[in-house]
Every structure is written in C-alpha cells, then in structure tokens.
Amino acid sequence: MGIIEAIKLITFEEAFEKGFVIGTKIGIEIGWQYKTYEVTKNLLFHTDFEIPKIAALANCSESFVKQVQNDLEY
Secondary structure, rough: OOOHHHHHOOOOHHHHHHHHHHHHHHHHHHHHHHHHHHHHHHHHHHHOOHHHHHHHHOOOOOHHHHHHHHHHHO
C-alpha cells in the first residue's frame, strides 16, 4: 500500500467515525422527540392538567404541548 492509499484509508476511517457519531446524536435526538411527543399526547388524553403542568411533567416547552394538542385535533 502506497502513501496515497494509506492517506485515503485514514481519511475514510475518520469520516466514517465522524458520520457514526453524528448519526448516533441525531438518532438520540429523534428518540427524545418521539418519547416527549408520546408522553405529552398521553397526558393530554388522560388528564385534565393545564398546559404548563403538562410541559413540566413532559420536560418540554409549552409551545411543544400546544403543537401536540393541535396535531391531535386533526
């Protein structure tokens, strides 16, 4: 293996590792959003709590709760 091939291989491995880390972070973020959406939806369906209380329990913003509420109305 020549110098050029070795550099290409190292560059590829670094890029692959960086892509894996970024993909993992994105996957975690998507999972967090899904979990928060489901918790918020369940609190809206099964309780009579006000929006600020639901936001506190679901660890999200009041605007997120309102967004979920609007989604459920359709």
